[in-house]
Amino acid sequence: MSTPAARIADLLENPPTDSNPVRLSAPARDQPLRTDGPTLNISVMWGDLAEVAADLHVTGHYQSVVPAAAELALDRAISVDPRRLITEHTKLGWIDAQLGEVTYFPCKGGPVRSAAVVGMGPMGTLTERRAVQMYASLLGEAVALGHVGTLATVLVGSGTGNLSVTQAARALVRGFAGVLAPLGPPAPPPLLTDVFVVEVDRLRAEQLHLALTSAAAQLPQLRICPELREESGGLLFGPSAAVYALTALTGLAGRAGAGIGDGDGDGMPGGPDPPPEEDVLRTVLAGFDPNIQGKIREQLLQLAEVERTELTLTVRRPVDAQDDSLPVRMSVQSGVGGLRWAALTGRATVPERLVPVDMDLLRELVDRLTEPTVDDARELPDLLSRFVVPPDFQRLLTDDATVLLELDRDTASVPWEFLAELQQAGGEKRDPLAIRTRLSRQLRTPYSRVMTEGLSDGPLRALVIGDPGDPEKGFQLPGARREALAVATQLKDLGVKVSLFVGAANSTRQPGVDPARRLDVLRVLLCGGNHIVHYCGHSDFDVSGTGRRTGWVFADGLLTAQELALLERPPLIVVANACYTARLGGATGPGPPAGPPGVADRSPWGNPQAALVPSLADEFLRVGVGHYIGAAWRIPDDQGVTFAEQFYTHLFRGGSGEAEPTVGDAVRAARRKLYEERAAGQRRPDTAPNGQRWSSWAAYQHYGDAADAFAPSGPFDRPGGS
Incomplete structure (x- = not known):
């Protein structure tokens, strides 16, 4: 029996998940775009954003979320050690990060002459339609500055899985085109002529180039450079390396399969020699059980029909030291008839959604877990984790990383410190999460922390x-x-x-x-x-x-x-x-x-x-x-x-x-x-x-x-x- 096709689909980019079962198509266009505006050149670069020369460098920024990935790289490039400028502003609440709001930062010199972050709103709320608004706001402000000729950015919104590469590319194209269309004659053309979209991983850079080319095919205001440009600092991460290796292996299987059975006696004494590809493939498969080698060949032949830019792989590796890992950030806000949940991790974003909860039961649970009896302290934490926390969020509650809970004044009353990592029935019960890892809280409030003089001199x-x-x-x-x-x-x-x-x-x-x-x-x-x-x-x-x-x-x-x-x-x-x-x-x-x-x-x-x-x-x-x-x-x-x-x-x-x-x-x-x-x-x-x-x-x-x-x-x- 062959391997189910669903296993192949699991490799494809952005498969449906429990939290996001359906991927919507691009948002409908409200009105036709003009085609007589200025042209903007968009180049996809494989490299490090901080090493690409441009007049303005921009990354995205979620509200209250400290920089990571490309934003952290930009933060390091503009900061003087050991402090991080964008990180410090985030912790102090000085970056509002409303959708499309651009915040600028001074730079210390080098390729990054001027830096900014564009607001993405609260984590988990960036849909494709909102991303269109964000990109339109970003380009509109860059054009209005009047002195920016080149802009370097990343594909904002796709870094942690909130949007797929295809969705984010469509949003960029639509947002940019919407800004350029009204700038037709007799308005003077903007100084901004080139946008560099930088991706540090090679395979994602290919995926991004393909997605932008497809999305802008019918929009003359945007010209996508036909070649993927290579700049310094580009990397090849493990999942992408695995995809490239898998692509080569599927090609090998296709060529070897084509040579087998073309002549009589193939592979038999006195018959024609098998193609070299077959010898290599046999060597690769030699360590597998003979009963499954044929099934592996069958699956490889199916994968040979899939373009490498349509493949993604998840490569699990030992967790790095906790101090260096990104926190699991969960937002829990009170809503009508339930709780609004969202999550942001180093690997994925779970979009914000309302989870129905019987509030009377929750009030009783909170009351019994506030100064609880011994029996309640033993038995109710598991109920808290199962009753209040949605299943796909439960899988994020491990001791692999710090857990940061973003709460409002209502949900902060819940004793989240009792949260437990759920185990299979009959499994050994582990210590609570707050004992095994760092678990902290953050209040979502309408105000920012005040600007104060630092405590930097004298004794503690x-x-x-x-x-x-x-x-x-x-x-x-x-x-x-x-x-x-x-x-x-x-x-x-x-x-x-x-x-x-x-x-x-x-x-x-x-x-x-x-x-x-x-x-x-x-x-x-x-x-x-x-x-x-x-x-x-x-x-x-x-x-x-x-x-x-x-x-x-x-x-x-x-x-x-x-x-x-x-x-x-x-x-x-x-x-x-x-x-x-x-x-x-x-x-x-x-x-x-x-x-x-x-x-x-x-x-x-x-x-x-x-x-x-x-x-x-x-x-x-x-x-x-x-x-x-x-x-x-x-x-x-x-x-x-x-x-x-x-x-x-x-x-x-x-x-x-x-x-x-x-x-x-x-x-x-x-x-x-x-x-x-x-x-x-x-x-x-x-x-x-x-x-x-x-x-x-x-x-x-x-x-x-x-x-x-x-x-x-x-x-x-x-x-x-x-």
């Missing part, structure tokens, strides 16, 4: 605040005091200059330590230039006035990000063991009032505790804090100290084999320590019945870029340094 500084609440109102937390003192001691041992405030002014005083008055803390925050802020205490929602604010509870009021609006140099990292006051009040003592009726209902999941850390993170990220790490529910005192100890140890010194400490690695190491000790902790006589000790590792949420190294730019006194 830290502000540590412990138990600042009013004991007369039930806010006394002895464990928070112990954690603050332990953190201050550890940071001092690591060479950090620490400002320490412990206890309210009307509480039992800590000898030699200043009380935590709100005004004094604010003074150090605004004027102290702290790299790290560590807070242990209560947090609450302020529902007074016209808006709802979140902040830290002091005896003399609530300290919120509103008081930090004038912060010129925000800290790099804020760590907060901050529990919701109304929740604690009902559990540990008199506590403060729960607030006006309906406060809890303001959380979309019906659980104010679940919304606490996202709300705090949102406030602090707004003023420019780089990383916010907070606990989503109450943590036993000793485990809060353990997390902090592990976090700062790995933040400053790294772990085994780490070239440079990163914030994400430090968070993962601290989570892992709590996870490994959870079983032993359950045997402690003081264990709380709600399973806090069992699940505390999952309470810690990290908002920021997990790959960020804890190294402020410029000279500074690093612990242990000279």
